[in-house]
Amino acid sequence: MGLDYEFMWKAFPDILSYLPVTLKLTAGALILSVPFALLFAMIQIRKVPLLRKIVSIYLSLIRGTPIILQIFVIYNLMPYLLQKYADARGMNLNIYDLNGMWYAYIALSLSATAFLTEAFRASIETVDKGQFEAACMVGMSRGQAYRRIIFPQAAGVAMPVITNVVVDTIKATSLAFAMAVTEVTGRAKILGGENLRYFEAYLDIFLVYVIVIGITEILLKKLEKYCVRYRVA
Amino acid sequence: MRTFHWDIFLKFYIEILPYLSVTFSYVFFSLLFGFGIGIGITVMKFSGKRILSALASIYISVMRCVPSVVLLFLIYYGLPMMMKGEFGISMDHIGTIVYVIITFSLFLGASTSEIMRAGYLAVGKGQREAGYMVGLSGWQTFYRIIFPQAVRACIPNIGNIIIYMIKEGALAYTIGLQDVLGRGYQLNSLKGNAYSAETYVALALIYWPCTIILEKVFAYIEKKVSLADMIAGQKTEVSMEEI
Numbered sequence A: 001m002g003l004d005y006e007f008m009w010k011a012f013p014d015i016l017s018y019l020p021v022t023l024k025l026t027a028g029a030l031i032l033s034v035p036f037a038l039l040f041a042m043i044q045i046r047k048v049p050l051l052r053k054i055v056s057i058y059l060s061l062i063r064g065t066p067i068i069l070q071i072f073v074i075y076n077l078m079p080y081l082l083q084k085y086a087d088a089r090g091m092n093l094n095i096y097d098l099n100g101m102w103y104a105y106i107a108l109s110l111s112a113t114a115f116l117t118e119a120f121r122a123s124i125e126t127v128d129k130g131q132f133e134a135a136c137m138v139g140m141s142r143g144q145a146y147r148r149i150i151f152p153q154a155a156g157v158a159m160p161v162i163t164n165v166v167v168d169t170i171k172a173t174s175l176a177f178a179m180a181v182t183e184v185t186g187r188a189k190i191l192g193g194e195n196l197r198y199f200e201a202y203l204d205i206f207l208v209y210v211i212v213i214g215i216t217e218i219l220l221k222k223l224e225k226y227c228v229r230y231r232v233a
Numbered sequence B: 001m002r003t004f005h006w007d008i009f010l011k012f013y014i015e016i017l018p019y020l021s022v023t024f025s026y027v028f029f030s031l032l033f034g035f036g037i038g039i040g041i042t043v044m045k046f047s048g049k050r051i052l053s054a055l056a057s058i059y060i061s062v063m064r065c066v067p068s069v070v071l072l073f074l075i076y077y078g079l080p081m082m083m084k085g086e087f088g089i090s091m092d093h094i095g096t097i098v099y100v101i102i103t104f105s106l107f108l109g110a111s112t113s114e115i116m117r118a119g120y121l122a123v124g125k126g127q128r129e130a131g132y133m134v135g136l137s138g139w140q141t142f143y144r145i146i147f148p149q150a151v152r153a154c155i156p157n158i159g160n161i162i163i164y165m166i167k168e169g170a171l172a173y174t175i176g177l178q179d180v181l182g183r184g185y186q187l188n189s190l191k192g193n194a195y196s197a198e199t200y201v202a203l204a205l206i207y208w209p210c211t212i213i214l215e216k217v218f219a220y221i222e223k224k225v226s227l228a229d230m231i232a233g234q235k236t237e238v239s240m241e242e243i
Helices: A005-014 A019-045 A049-064 A067-088 A099-125 A127-139 A142-179 A184-193 A197-232 B006-045 B050-065 B068-087 B096-124 B125-133 B140-176 B180-190 B194-222 B227-232 B233-243
Strands: none
Touching: A005 A197, A019 A049, A019 A099, A019 A184, A019 A197, A049 A099, A049 B194, A049 B233, A067 A099, A067 A142, A067 B140, A067 B194, A099 A142, A099 B227, A127 A142, A127 B068, A127 B180, A127 B227, A142 A184, A142 A197, A142 B068, A184 A197, A184 B068, B006 B050, B006 B096, B006 B140, B006 B180, B006 B233, B050 B096, B068 B096, B068 B140, B096 B140, B125 B140, B140 B194, B180 B194
16 A cells, blocks of 8 residues: 555654653653552541542542543643742742653643552552551551551552553553653654654554553563462462 | 633533534444444454464454554554555545544454453353253353343443543544544634633533543442342342332
């Protein structure tokens, strides 16, 4: 069907050189979301009065809206509001100097946080409550009980969902073009537009994503095997 | 800080809301064709032929690895090129929504087949054996014993993929489809992006309730036809009491 193989061959290394941006976005978003997800999960498990309601509204809102809309809000609206706020407070601050990557991290971590919260909460709740009590009985502090007894067991249960979140985050980085961040998809869009070879450019990134996510899944499967070692069958 | 223009918000909201019909139509057709593909993939997977089941597995894993926009672009740019190059058919007059439906049917083909497989496996093997024991044929056992139970096991997942579809479908704006998000995006652009806050709040207040309602409906259906109840043979009793 008249594919321009030469273009595909030439564009591939060019596109691949933007893979670090994709991986950076993924890693940044995940690193940012883990502590919040853990906090939110604990709020839900401990049933902290008001905060629990706020967390569930957050979870429902993120689950209920398209990720692209969340990106629009963070990228188009947040800097504007922050700037207005800074100006109103008389702060000499230019929000627009902030690197666009930061908005991408925040936007992508919104949904990662929500889904990780669910994963953490559900997995911690699978560990029998008696174990926590037993740990406290033998003189461990709450923190120690969670770190040494609960988390290692919960990790095995949470791993499949965590794998999904990681894969979804990698896939969501393909929307970073809406935030003017050039990663793999963004680069393909540019190259495809310059040469009017969209289809070939997208075939290239199709391959890139299949390979990258395929490898990620294999690695996470290995990690999952390691994590379930504490699991009582 | 500038004030939130409630009148603009309301105007946008009313203007965008009818475009839910576009969103729902691609959701409906993608599900329809997606289930078709899904049935095919599931049959291949359980066919017992190694090549077929390997192909089905490859299809499912590849679909899992591709971001929606990438497949959307591939179909949007590739299909007309292929049709023209191979068969000399022009696709110029084909509406954008067709590409969206094709793309998401392919995605849903993979996810529905995973759901069907899980549903099929949720029904114990003993049930099939019991079916054979009382003299039912393979097909009879399937559609009288396995299928009704497998469908019940699938219900929560079906709710999830409809929600997934509504949300991922929003990406159709990238190829210029005017669905809920696409219309909002256009309205906002026409006003020079001056009313972004109003647009986004309006969009969120359209998508969010849809998801909540769907979640509630599916939780209700699930409760009504729950597998556990049916196995325990309490289903009729429960509904009688409720009446």
